Amino acid sequence: MSFLSYLINGISxxxxxxxxxxxxxxxxxxxxxxxxxxxxxIMIGSFVVFITTSATGMNPLLAVLLSVVVxxxxxxxxxRLAYKPLRGASPLAVLITAIGVSYFLQxxxxxxxxxxPKSFTSVVKIPALNLAGGKLIISGETIVTIVTCIxxxxxxxxxMKTKPGQAMLAVSEDKGAAQLMGVxxxxxISLTFAIGSGLAAIAGVLLCSAYPSLTPxxxxxxxxxxxxxxxFGGIGSIPGALLGGVILGVIEILSKAYISSQLSDxxxxxxxxxxxxxxxxxxxxxxINEKV
Amino acid sequence: MKKKMLNTTKNNLITYGMVIIAxxxxxxxVLSGSLSNLMQGLLVPLCTYVILALSLNxxxxxxxxxxxxxxxxxxxxxxxxxxxxxxxxxxxPDGLRFFLAILLGALVAAIFGILIGIPVLRLRGDYxxxxxxxFGEIIKNVMNVLYVGKDxxxxxxxxxxxxxxNLADGGEVIIKGAQGISGTPKNSTFxxxxxxxxxxxxxxxxxxNSRDGRAVMAIRDNRxxxxxxxxxxxxxxxxxxxxxxxxxxxxxVLYAHNLATLTALxxxxxxxxxxxxxxxVVLGGIGNMRGSIIAAVLLTLLPEVLRGLNDYRMLIYxxxxxxxxxxxxxxxxxxxxxxxxxxxxxxxxxxxAKGGN
Numbered sequence: 335m336s337f338l339s340y341l342i343n344g345i346s347x348x349x350x351x352x353x354x355x356x357x358x359x360x361x362x363x364x365x366x367x368x369x370x371x372x373x374x375x376i377m378i379g380s381f382v383v384f385i386t387t388s389a390t391g392m393n394p395l396l397a398v399l400l401s402v403v404v405x406x407x408x409x410x411x412x413x414r415l416a417y418k419p420l421r422g423a424s425p426l427a428v429l430i431t432a433i434g435v436s437y438f439l440q441x442x443x444x445x446x447x448x449x450x451p452k453s454f455t456s457v458v459k460i461p462a463l464n465l466a467g468g469k470l471i472i473s474g475e476t477i478v479t480i481v482t483c484i485x486x487x488x489x490x491x492x493x494m495k496t497k498p499g500q501a502m503l504a505v506s507e508d509k510g511a512a513q514l515m516g517v518x519x520x521x522x523i524s525l526t527f528a529i530g531s532g533l534a535a536i537a538g539v540l541l542c543s544a545y546p547s548l549t550p551x552x553x554x555x556x557x558x559x560x561x562x563x564x565x566f567g568g569i570g571s572i573p574g575a576l577l578g579g580v581i582l583g584v585i586e587i588l589s590k591a592y593i594s595s596q597l598s599d600x601x602x603x604x605x606x607x608x609x610x611x612x613x614x615x616x617x618x619x620x621x622i623n624e625k626v
Numbered sequence: 627m628k629k630k631m632l633n634t635t636k637n638n639l640i641t642y643g644m645v646i647i648a649x650x651x652x653x654x655x656v657l658s659g660s661l662s663n664l665m666q667g668l669l670v671p672l673c674t675y676v677i678l679a680l681s682l683n684x685x686x687x688x689x690x691x692x693x694x695x696x697x698x699x700x701x702x703x704x705x706x707x708x709x710x711x712x713x714x715x716x717x718x719p720d721g722l723r724f725f726l727a728i729l730l731g732a733l734v735a736a737i738f739g740i741l742i743g744i745p746v747l748r749l750r751g752d753y754x755x756x757x758x759x760x761f762g763e764i765i766k767n768v769m770n771v772l773y774v775g776k777d778x779x780x781x782x783x784x785x786x787x788x789x790x791x792n793l794a795d796g797g798e799v800i801i802k803g804a805q806g807i808s809g810t811p812k813n814s815t816f817x818x819x820x821x822x823x824x825x826x827x828x829x830x831x832x833x834x835n836s837r838d839g840r841a842v843m844a845i846r847d848n849r850x851x852x853x854x855x856x857x858x859x860x861x862x863x864x865x866x867x868x869x870x871x872x873x874x875x876x877x878x879v880l881y882a883h884n885l886a887t888l889t890a891l892x893x894x895x896x897x898x899x900x901x902x903x904x905x906x907v908v909l910g911g912i913g914n915m916r917g918s919i920i921a922a923v924l925l926t927l928l929p930e931v932l933r934g935l936n937d938y939r940m941l942i943y944x945x946x947x948x949x950x951x952x953x954x955x956x957x958x959x960x961x962x963x964x965x966x967x968x969x970x971x972x973x974x975x976x977x978x979a980k981g982g983n
Contacts, residue, residue, distance in 0.1 A: 362752075368755075420952065423955040423956060424955065426912065427951055427954070427955035429692075429904075429908075430904070430951055431947075431951040433905065434944050434948035435944075437940065437947065438941065438944035438945065441941040442941065445937055445938070445941065565753065569752070594785070594786075596767065596804075597767060599763060599764075600768055603760035603764050604760075604764060607745070607746075607757055607760055607761070610753060610756075611745050614750075
């Protein structure tokens with residue numbers, strides 16, 4: 335039974351990684367950049383919920399909605415101010431700028447909220463599920479996380495069939511050709527950042543509901559792991575992000591439970607390396623043939 | 627052709643000269659006692675960062691591959707060097723021991739560079755970056771749970787705790803997991819640091835102008851073309867990667883011998899550190915060694931200079947970083963710079979000073 339509960343916890347953590355990884359994978363697909371600041375958008379989103387629920391006593395659901403709005407706007411502003419001027423510049427320059435944005439967000443949060451960890455009160459009010467005569471307990475947070483992840487995946491898959499979704503696909507295939515076909519590239523990129531950041535807010539709330547300690551650095555490690563998940567599943571692929579996230583979460587929880595809690599990160603990264611060596615573009619990644 | 631060669635030599639000499647002059651100026655300040663303790667404490671870390679930036683520039687600028695795990699090699703060098711120094715403390719004279727520690731640190735880091743490089747260098751672009759990041763994290767993680775002890779029977783290793791080392795009486799635990807190595811002799815000085823910086827520069831600049839270095843750069847510019855004229859891609863990539871790793875190992879040894887306690891924290895050997903080194907390289911100019919030195923020095927001093935602003939200093943640092951990147955790299959800013967360049971203003975036609983070493 336304990337194995338099953340570890341497995342469910344792993345899937346739950348993996349669902350959070352998957353939602354974060356979606357943001358990475360969509361932005362990477364379209365802008366061909368690693369948005370290092372993505373993890374810190376998660377943190378900002380969690381702080382919005384924390385402040386509004388603890389200070390003003392706002393309804394948690396309303397607070398989550400507000401946090402999604404704030405992060406969406408934040409994502410678009412970051413894209414407009416920091417990344418858009420660098421379009422067409424070396425990918426490394428964009429990467430370093432993203433790192434600068436990440437530092438910026440962390441330090442803004444440090445100034446506003448301080449370095450002390452805040453204890454985040456879970457926004458989930460669903461009672462835990464008791465199965466098999468109390469041997470297997472699934473917490474409300476776990477249920478909500480997994481359900482949210484599934485809903486997001488379905489909605490996103492449907493969204494990709496709509497006109498803006500198709501525009502996104504077109505821009506990620508070939509920016510120039512998309513522009514010639516009348517796709518507004520700037521707007522599409524902005525939309526991608528908006529969606530990715532909105533998802534980051536949801537992921538942040540779910541993450542902090544399950545692991546209730548919030549500091550300005552909360553977002554960076556899950557951010558990195560979610561990025562690993564995106565690469566793992568094949569960057570640019572939406573089902574890949576889901577698959578990568580869940581596998582990563584399960585490996586992390588299982589290795590924490592059965593091998594060593596300190597070595598779990600090393601094991602996660604080790605598995606990533608092995609997968610990439612066998613399949614250099616990730617599990618569901620497309621193989622790109624090189625032209626001379 | 628001859629003029630071009632002279633130009634490179636001149637450029638290299640300027641770089642060496644810059645380091646030596648900086649050293650002399652700092653020494654004058656130190657001797658006249660006008661350098662605060664805080665600044666004096668920064669001198670050795672400065673040398674460490676300069677060596678790291680130079681060595682990463684070899685991977686990023688010359689080899690053209692993005693590595694996000696450079697701090698991992700530094701970590702290996704640091705622990706190897708500190709371990710060696712602690713084991714041989716009192717048996718080998720100070721100077722010789724430190725020299726051997728540096729050599730050993732460089733050697734072990736190079737071996738890891740080759741071991742990691744063989745699988746990793748098959749990947750390209752962002753995948754390579756993420757795998758190097760993963761390797762860096764693994765190294766840091768393993769260092770945090772590694773216990774090594776020494777007794778009359780030899781060395782004992784464990785990945786669990788101190789007890790499982792099964793040391794005999796009189797045995798000594800040298801690496802204590804998350805507590806790291808304590809009591810490493812403090813051998814690093816600013817002078818040694820500067821000498822190591824000069825040696826690093828010498829190795830990299832000579833490599834860049836050698837036959838091997840040109841082969842590496844040919845791979846960077848066009849891998850397929852290089853392969854088709856018979857350059858052994860794997861060999862040269864591995865060579866550049868291993869040299870880069872071993873120099874990072876040297877920086878690690880220097881770093882370790884400046885600290886009383888060496889621990890593998892996310893702060894000093896995590897991906898944050900790797901990224902900081904990358905920031906030095908990119909801001910200084912990819913492939914430009916002199917730029918790396920200047921950027922490493924400026925960006926290390928900037929937060930210290932801003933210390934008076936307390937809480938705001940890292941925020942300002944972030945803003946400065948973003949603004950500098952936008953100003954240096956955005957296509958619009960480059961256009962503006964081309965129109966308003968000083969050289970054009972003074973009517974100089976040649977733009978030969980561009981690039982350089």
